[in-house]
Amino acid sequence: MNRDQDVExxxxxxxxxxxxxxxxxxxxxxxxxxxxxxCGGDFQNRAKSVE
Ligand SMILES: [Zn+2]
Structure with a gap:
């Protein structure tokens, strides 16, 4: 269950x-x-967040 992924x-x-x-x-x-x-911070690709 991916409760964090409610954006479709x-x-x-x-x-x-x-x-x-x-x-x-x-x-x-x-x-x-x-x-x-x-903020000048880095972006993280959410698709690659699983390692
Ligand atoms: Zn930022």
Missing amino acids: DDTSEMTSEYECLQYGRIVKAETNPGECEK
Whole structure:
């Protein structure tokens, strides 16, 4: 059960979700946004969060 994943969209094939670790802000982009424009932190690809 993925209770954290309550966001559903049909663009998941084109875009990935990146999460700002500082704010927990989710940004959808085709490529990694790099640094967060808000806090300058790194984005983590949520799709790759499982290791
Ligand atoms: Zn941020």
